[in-house]
Amino acid sequence: MLTPLVLKLARVIELGEADITALNALGGAPRRCPAGQSLVEAGERMNAAFLVHAGWAVRHCSLEDGRRLVLDIVLPGDICDPTVFVRPRADFSLQALTPLSYSLVRSENILELVNRSPRLGAALWWIEAHEEAITRAHLVAVGRMSAYERVAYLLWELWTRLGLVGLADDKGFELPCGQDVIADAAGLSYVHVSRTLRRLDREGLVRRHSPHGWRILDARRLRELVQIADGLRLSPLPRRIQQRLRR
């Protein structure tokens, strides 16, 4: 079965039948969670990572007075958060944006997988490194870009990441979240996000064609605006490393 996780890893290494079977078994029985419900609250103990099969979630951090920053939007195929195996207390909250299907992944599951196939282990590590690169790009966007560039960056990031798991095509994507989530991810007020999205529309870069459907009108100009889009690509694991692991 071509789950989002399998699709993503297939961009990094070649996957055999056995690999796919092993990946699909990762995390055991799927669980469900209604939209809006919280999966973890900051400060709580955790003993497993979350592998999202379908639906969107949001990882965020709140300050005492209610200011909130969205660290990361968690998409199908994402594993949030693998460092739980050494660090048992969450420093963020995780909340479902849509009805969610997910599995709990324990350290044993990962270790088992990696023991069976070091190549899969390297690929998972690669995915993890990719996520760190995304966080860094996010930090650059929030720290040094104008509101216009920032919102463009976030749309580009989502478009790219959804594309990696087969949930976006070259025309656009579905964005099942409100503008308040974009605002908290960009570090802006939702009012200004609204204005900024209208401007992106007016200038022919991006358009909302249905309540949650977004169309990329001019990918080239959008990409120029974003600048730091390079790190978001997920390229194959270097051949040199793959060969070393085959031994």
Next chain:
Amino acid sequence: MLTPLVLKLARVIELGEADITALNALGGAPRRCPAGQSLVEAGERMNAAFLVHAGWAVRHCSLEDGRRLVLDIVLPGDICDPTVFVRPRADFSLQALTPLSYSLVRSENILELVNRSPRLGAALWWIEAHEEAITRAHLVAVGRMSAYERVAYLLWELWTRLGLVGLADDKGFELPCGQDVIADAAGLSYVHVSRTLRRLDREGLVRRHSPHGWRILDARRLRELVQIADGLRLSPLPRRIQQRLRR
């Protein structure tokens, strides 16, 4: 020898003589680099991580028009950047702030170390998770805090991290970098950082007592201001995980 890296790991697991020897051998012969020199430019190929022994470096990312964001200030005992083993192209630049002593760490070195002692491997993973938590806190600060809180956060972060490697005491620390670096880390202009530091001084939180010497005057109030300081602590690896690895 109690190098910064050893001091840091000693907070996570108990280190035996053999562990310390192995850690001190990590990365081989130390190299030197004068202040201001660039170690890696964004987009370049890398094949090793940098283990800093002494001195400060800065990891940053620049936009086309010169805007710059400091992702991370690299301190003695830090390994920058371990994901290089799967991801051979840097998406950031690394520059020495002071004369630097460092070693190149290759994937073989790490694998060797981890094979010899899985506990050291888990501890290194723990350090890596700690750094991710710092990046997330940084993102929250830049995205949702006022200039006043942001600068306070950065000083707190540096104080904490320097404390972990024995380079700060409860009074304060040496900060061998200009306010422009703080500004690029906070996503502010250096002019406003200057104003903000003066205000922190005026209000009795932090004071510069020599060109590069900073004193924490009121740690309690500073910490309240920072709010997200919890994730910066480096607590011991959970006993449960240590015991499993001893087998």
Next chain:
DNA sequence: CGAGACGTTGACCTCCTTCAAGAGAAGTGG
């Protein structure tokens, strides 16, 4: 002593926030 790097302060301006009100869309109950 002069040059250059760095920090400080003031004045002005701009980008974004906040406040407020209205428009659509979607669900609810009579």
Next chain:
DNA sequence: CCACTTCTCTTGAAGGAGGTCAACGTCTCG
């Protein structure tokens, strides 16, 4: 089927946090 609420988005107007420009002070080093 239509009034009613509710939620989200949109737009306008006013205010503020921080940026930019410019000048000056201070320290270090040649």
